[in-house]
Amino acid sequence: MIRVGLVVNPVAGLGGRVGLQGSDGEAVQQRARELGARPRAGTRARAALSELAARGADVELLAAPGVLGARWAAGAGWPHRVVPVAPSSETGSAECADSAVLRPGSPRLGVVPPARRAPGSGVGTRAPDAGHVHDAGRPGAPRTTAADTVAAVRALRDAGVRLLLFAGGDGTARDVYDALGGDTELTVLGIPTGVKMHSAVFSVNPRAAGEVAAVYGREEGGVPTRRAEVMDRDEAALRQGRVTARLYGWLPVPFVPARLQQRKTGGTVLSPDAVGGIAREVREAAQRLPGAGSRGPLLVLGPGTTTQALAAALGAEVGPTGVSALVPGGGTAEVVARNAGGDALLDLVRAGRPALVALSPVGGQGFLLGRGNQQLGPEVIRAAGGAARVLVVCTESKLAALGGRPLLVDSGDDALDAELTGYRPVITGRGALTMYRVTI
Amino acid sequence: MSDARRQGAAEPTREDARVAPKPALRRFHQARWDEKLIFELSTPGQRGIEVPAPEPEVAAAVGDVAAALPDALRRGTPPALPELGQQQVLRHYLRLSQENLGADLNVDVGQGTCTMKYSPKVNDSFVRDPRVAEAHPLQDASTVQGLLEIMYRLEGLLREVSGMDRVSLQPAAGSSAIWTNVAMIRAYFAARGEAEQRDTVITSSFSHPSNAACAKTAGYRVITLPPDADGYPDIEALRAAAGPRTAALLITNPEDTGIYNPRIEEFVRLVHEAGGLCAYDQANANGILGITRAREAGFDLCHFNLHKTFSTPHACGGPAAGACGVTEELAPYLPRPTVEFDGERYRLEHDRPDSVGSVRPFYGVVPNLVRAYAWIMSLGAEGLREAAEVAVLNNNYLLSRIREIPGVSVPYAQSRPRVEQVRYSWERLHADTGVHSEEIGLRAADFGTHYWTSHHPYTVPEPMTLEPTESYSRADLDEYAAILAEVAREAYEDPDVVRTAPHRSTVHRAREDTLESAATWAVTWRAYRRKVLGEDGA
Structure with missing residues (x-):
């Protein structure tokens, strides 16, 4: 039996239905309430838990107190323990809490019996809507802030959970990331309830989160994890009419690709060989560059787990965030820059080595340039030799997950964007390309 | 429970003894024999056929036959084969055959892209003819003129079909x-x-x-x-x-x-x-x-x-x-x-x-x-064309029946008919109920059929690929559509039943993850002993 933690950002998604494009910040939340917004994070979290229960998972559920978790767990027909959380200084003690909150250091843990399941409230049917839960979003009702989320996440981590389910949007994902740090070993999974969903840490819908958690519980943590992007829009820029997204970091999420695959022929959904094949293609392309023989080519890698794995396959260790630069050799590669800024990259590219830039779409939105990798500005791409020196790398399954949507560029330079658009070969494996559309 | 019993009658009545009518959908149940591997059934010394020893004069005349074999062709140890009597072997494989859902057992329209049409049994009788079954590939061409004529004429037919x-x-x-x-x-x-x-x-x-x-x-x-x-x-x-x-x-x-x-x-x-x-x-x-x-x-x-x-x-x-x-x-x-x-x-x-x-x-x-x-x-040129036309008709008939099922969609080219198969999507049903296409296919096995999703990666989400061919009757296709409609109804009303399916199969679910890695898959007895039983040196 493994411990699964639940934390809910009860105000996540508050702004969405009333057209505010987000819910971050008290002012926006207040405006959302005035416009009649009703939170839905809790009911969606409950749907995920109902799914977990229905799948008969052998897990021990630990919930943050009150509207931060326990209130929604209680409605899901699932026994849980409440983990005490220190109240944040911003909200005061009682507002985010209800009677189940325990003070830090308390030896007691509240054990809440599962609610009786009503006949016909089977798995997958929408959880009955208990009227009181909406109180969280009404004027005068409990308010929570990012600090509450951070505190709750840390309390659950310290209580020994192996999988953390959090209900929220991109802002909540950032809070989880802030609480755990990028190096965390704790596997997390987002129950999508927010307005903004740029991050790749969310399941496709709330029930899928419960389903994945059940698999995770059944396999006693034997499910592999992968690092997924935590991204968020730049809210201030958005309200000025510019859509930009920033990449904040990576968190480990369970890797459960197709759950119960039925296949006609062999071949896994995501062949581990694919990235190795991509790496060989990229290395050979770099070595074919004019002048590469004498000086050794420079390979600039955009952020992402694909490019990180690509670097590893070339024998270099770089993080998944930031832009790095390598000089690939036979079995190893020399790392000449990690987390490089725009100026440093420009200096490197202008230093005389022939350069290639390898990019992978970031964050499930299909962006190649302009989201999460702004340090790769148009001047860097131009110095490297322009669009002809840009390689796009992506596994077949990630491309298929785009559902036919094109890859996107927004480099900030219209002329460069025009050069990059059209049909470009995407390297998907050894000797394997997909001719894919790139648009602005 | 009969109506009489439900109404509280204490004693069985003649009504109870009446044979219940057949249900609208068959309640298939697959055999489960818990059959061991044939190697595990082995008993040292058991034989299918006891070959009598040669007469002494024959043995003397032939001498040591094994000595005639070059050293390089001789095994150092005897092969590790299971030792069983004929009856045990027959029973073993008949049991395994019952734990299967073969093309001749079910309405096999779910294996899209595979064209699971009927293979007429009469054609097997030609293959069993000694002139085919006992021909040796090294026979002189003059002795297999009939077979060569068939091949020559088949090439001609396929040239006509393809235009090549x-x-x-x-x-x-x-x-x-x-x-x-x-x-x-x-x-x-x-x-x-x-x-x-x-x-x-x-x-x-x-x-x-x-x-x-x-x-x-x-x-x-x-x-x-x-x-x-x-x-x-x-x-x-x-x-x-x-x-x-x-x-x-x-x-x-x-x-x-x-x-x-x-x-x-x-x-x-x-x-x-x-x-x-x-x-x-x-x-x-x-x-x-x-x-x-x-x-x-x-x-x-x-x-x-x-x-x-x-x-x-x-x-x-x-x-x-x-x-x-x-x-x-x-x-x-x-x-x-x-x-x-x-x-x-x-x-x-x-x-x-x-x-x-x-x-x-x-x-x-x-x-x-x-x-x-x-x-x-057996069909002739007109018959081939008719086979194609009936296959297309069957496919579009099944398409019209499947379209009636809530939660199914038919991606792409909405106004155009389909040819011989359709890749459907259960994306909407999945969004509504959380049930996956694979799970629907597994539940269909409880009604004696199945389907295939698609190749990976899933470009069409929650895919299902059906290809009815010309072999199946309208009643067959109606039965197949009715099974899918029933499973879709269950997905909306009682999704647990679908998610935990199959319930009436030989094994509940195979651990597919064990097939993902060479460290766990075992396709031979020796690999099974080493990887599953943990025997060293196997």
Whole structure:
């Protein structure tokens, strides 16, 4: 039996239905309430838990107190323990809490019996809507802030959970990331309830989160994890009419690709060989560059787990965030820059080595340039030799997950964007390309 | 429970004894024998046949037979084979056969892209004829004139069906035939001095993955064309991909979506203009027999799977049969030998200097060639076309029935009919209920049938691919649609039942993750002992 933690950002998604494009910040939340917004994070979290229960998972559920978790767990027909959380200084003690909150250091843990399941409230049917839960979003009702989320996440981590389910949007994902740090070993999974969903840490819908958690519980943590992007829009820029997204970091999420695959022929959904094949293609392309023989080519890698794995396959260790630069050799590669800024990259590219830039779409939105990798500005791409020196790398399954949507560029330079658009070969494996559309 | 009992009657009545009517949907239940592996059933010393010892005078006359074997051919240890009596062996395999859901047991329309049509049993009787069953591949051609005539005439029939100039019957199956076509393409460009320049093969997302795999195996770089918004391979992507490096386009039409690509001639023209060849993957030609031909669409090569369109058994990965058709220009590269006829005698022609060589020992899978020949001859040209028309009719009838089921959609090209199969999507049902397509397929097994989703990656979300062929009756198709409708109803009303299916199968669910890694899969007894039983040194 493994411990699964639940934390809910009860105000996540508050702004969405009333057209505010987000819910971050008290002012926006207040405006959302005035416009009649009703939170839905809790009911969606409950749907995920109902799914977990229905799948008969052998897990021990630990919930943050009150509207931060326990209130929604209680409605899901699932026994849980409440983990005490220190109240944040911003909200005061009682507002985010209800009677189940325990003070830090308390030896007691509240054990809440599962609610009786009503006949016909089977798995997958929408959880009955208990009227009181909406109180969280009404004027005068409990308010929570990012600090509450951070505190709750840390309390659950310290209580020994192996999988953390959090209900929220991109802002909540950032809070989880802030609480755990990028190096965390704790596997997390987002129950999508927010307005903004740029991050790749969310399941496709709330029930899928419960389903994945059940698999995770059944396999006693034997499910592999992968690092997924935590991204968020730049809210201030958005309200000025510019859509930009920033990449904040990576968190480990369970890797459960197709759950119960039925296949006609062999071949896994995501062949581990694919990235190795991509790496060989990229290395050979770099070595074919004019002048590469004498000086050794420079390979600039955009952020992402694909490019990180690509670097590893070339024998270099770089993080998944930031832009790095390598000089690939036979079995190893020399790392000449990690987390490089725009100026440093420009200096490197202008230093005389022939350069290639390898990019992978970031964050499930299909962006190649302009989201999460702004340090790769148009001047860097131009110095490297322009669009002809840009390689796009992506596994077949990630491309298929785009559902036919094109890859996107927004480099900030219209002329460069025009050069990059059209049909470009995407390297998907050894000797394997997909001719894919790139648009602005 | 009978109505009488439900109403509180205490004693059984004559009503109770009445035989209940058959349910609308069959409640299939598969056999479960918990049968051990045959190696585990072994008892040392048991034999199927006790061969009597030779008479002393025979033994004396023959001497030590084993001594006549060269040392290099002798085993150091006897083979580790199971030792069982005949009855135990028969019982073992009959039990295993009951734990199966074979093509002759169920309404097998769910294995889309596989063309699971009926394999007429009468054709097996020809194969069991001693003149086929007991022929040896090294017999002199003069003693197998009848078999050679069948092969020669089958080639002629397939030339007519495809419009191509020559056909090889040697490939062992579909992928083997694609490989043969790729090998001929490679040989063609090598002969023209363009082998190095033309290093790229183009295919499409919804063509069979064997096209990309065979091209890669032959050393080609592969460019895949994704589908456009209507589901056709993106012609603009082809324009961007085709060029001086293009060796060939390997493409299916209709693709796995069942949508016929009306611009196929334009695809062929673009590749020809770039100097490449075009190979038509007609593994499944069941919807277009007698209606369109590879030649008229401009293709240089094509291939058929005789175990799909031409009714021979699929054989579960065992020997099937493929046929490659080519234009005169590519005929020199066909596998050898070819079957030739001089007006009097049939002979095998091995002297083909430009041939890609043999792709299968001897002449291919001859029993399946006999079956395919018999099937075509039993139908005639009009019959072939009628088979295609009924297959398309069946498919569009099933499509209309499936469309009535809540939660199903039919992606792409909404206004166009489908040819021989349809790739459906349960995306909406999944969004509504959380139930996956795979789970619906598993629940269908409780009603005695099943379906296949699609190749990976899932370009169509929550996919299901159905191909009813001409073999199934309207009642069969109605039953199949009713099963899916019932499972969809369950998904909406009681999704637990579907998610935890199958409930009436031999095993509940296989641990597919154990098949993902060489560290856990065990396909031999020795691997099973080592990996599953943990025996060292096994």
